[in-house]
Amino acid sequence: MEFGSKLHSNRIIFKKQHSIFSPLVSDDERILFEASHKDHSSVWFYFLKLFFFTIVALSTIWALGQSPLPTVTKTTYVPNISKNAISVEYAANSATIGVEQLNDLKPGDRVRVYNDAKDFYDATVVCIRGNYFTIEGLSQEVFGTSIFVYGKEVYNFKTIDYDAVGMMNYSNLKKLSKLEEAQQQQIASLQNEVVDLKLTMKEMLLIMQEQNIQMTAIQATLSSQVAFNNNAEADARGTRFIPNVYRKASAVTYAANSATITIEKLDDIKPGDMIRIYNKNNQSYETTVAAVNGNCITIEQVPQELFGENVFVYGKEVSDLRSVGL
Numbered sequence: 096m097e098f099g100s101k102l103h104s105n106r107i108i109f110k111k112q113h114s115i116f117s118p119l120v121s122d123d124e125r126i127l128f129e130a131s132h133k134d135h136s137s138v139w140f141y142f143l144k145l146f147f148f149t150i151v152a153l154s155t156i157w158a159l160g161q162s163p164l165p166t167v168t169k170t171t172y173v174p175n176i177s178k179n180a181i182s183v184e185y186a187a188n189s190a191t192i193g194v195e196q197l198n199d200l201k202p203g204d205r206v207r208v209y210n211d212a213k214d215f216y217d218a219t220v221v222c223i224r225g226n227y228f229t230i231e232g233l234s235q236e237v238f239g240t241s242i243f244v245y246g247k248e249v250y251n252f253k254t255i256d257y258d259a260v261g262m263m264n265y266s267n268l269k270k271l272s273k274l275e276e277a278q279q280q281q282i283a284s285l286q287n288e289v290v291d292l293k294l295t296m297k298e299m300l301l302i303m304q305e306q307n308i309q310m311t312a313i314q315a316t317l318s319s320q321v322a323f324n325n326n327a328e329a330d331a332r333g334t335r336f337i338p339n340v341y342r343k344a345s346a347v348t349y350a351a352n353s354a355t356i357t358i359e360k361l362d363d364i365k366p367g368d369m370i371r372i373y374n375k376n377n378q379s380y381e382t383t384v385a386a387v388n389g390n391c392i393t394i395e396q397v398p399q400e401l402f403g404e405n406v407f408v409y410g411k412e413v414s415d416l417r418s419v420g421l
Contacts, residue, residue, distance in 0.1 A: 149255065165259040168251055172207040172217070175246040176200065180208075182227075183240045190233040193226055194244050200228060205248040210238045215245070318377035336371045336381075337410045339363065344406040354397040358390055358408055369412035370394065375405040381412075 175198045182193040192208070200206065204220050206228070216238065218230035339362045346357040356372075364370065368384045370392075378401065386393040 165256040165263075166253045167256045168253050170248065170250045171252045172205075172248050173246045173252060176206075176244045177246060178244055180242040180244055183242050185233070185235040189221065189229055189231045190235075190238075191227050191229045192242060192244060194228075195226065197223065197226060197228065198246075200247055206230065207245040207248070208233075208238075209243040209245060211241050214238075217248070314377075336369075336412050339410040340370075340408045341410060342408055344408060347402070347404050347406050349397070349399045353385065353393055353395045354399070354402075354406075355391050355393045356406055356408065358392070361387065361390060361392065362410075364392055364411055371409040371412070372397075372402070373407040373409060374402045379409070384411075 176194060176196070178194045178196065180192045180194055184191045200220060200223065202220050202222055205217055206220055207215055207217050208230075209215050214237075216233055218232055221229045221231055223229075340358060340360070342358050342360065344356045344358055348355045364384060364387060366384050366387055369381055370384055371379055371381050372394075373379050380397065380402070382394045382396060384392050385395050
């Protein structure tokens with residue numbers, strides 16, 4: 096026979112030390128201690144709560160990729176009956192209790208019962224007759240006639256070792272923390288590489304811009320040199336081209352071996368005059384005027400692929416230009 100371990104206000108109160116997981120998941124004794132044996136819905140509510148938090152623990156360990164959960168085997172009482180007694184008959188030093196179903200209760204088994212005050216009593220079953228079993232040492236003065244039959248004692252009850260689960264979770268959290276730290280370092284390294292690439296691209300763009308500026312300056316120098324050489328050749332002949340027209344052609348029409356150029360003002364251009372024209376790349380070309388018709392002049396042997404539609408008419412050649420010697 097075993098009673099609860101503490102007396103308080105003439106009531107026997109069951110106390111038990113729980114593991115660190117007791118705020119989340121209680122064992123069977125605590126559930127029955129907290130539940131009223133007359134309120135079956137409360138009992139099932141606490142069992143559902145136990146089931147829910149067990150599933151949470153299982154899901155956590157499964158997600159972390161661990162091996163099967165550690166378990167411990169202990170001796171405890173299980174709620175295999177969990178019924179209110181339909182009748183209680185007391186004798187000199189025993190009590191015969193009737194329930195709807197005994198659920199594999201046999202003589203010699205130890206059984207736990209509760210009273211209205213939630214005090215429990217553990218005793219050995221002496222005999223069984225139908226749905227009635229007899230236990231010894233239970234007095235009517237202590238327990239009364241309202242009894243809740245919890246269940247029998249088992250010696251191989253397996254339950255999850257929550258302390259071991261806690262250690263596994265702690266170890267896995269450390270692994271996750273290290274993995275996250277490594278990922279953060281990798282992200283920081285990749286971000287630094289992106290910044291370096293952006294800086295390199297900016298430097299390359301600046302170099303390309305400088306090279307474009309240098310190329311433009313070289314082209315201008317070459318064009319000036321070509322113009323200077325042309326003028327030098329003209330001076331050697333005793334002639335020089337003057338910018339008496341100095342206008343861009345408003346229209347250019349090409350024929351088989353000639354081109355007709357339209358200009359706003361010709362400024363004394365006559366058939367037989369030598370004129371100088373330029374293309375968009377500042378390349379010069381000298382040819383003879385074949386015909387003049389209003390503001391249109393026709394010149395021969397003008398390469399269309401060299402000039403296209405962009406023609407600048409500089410002026411005609413003169414042989415009696417006087418200049419001041421420097």
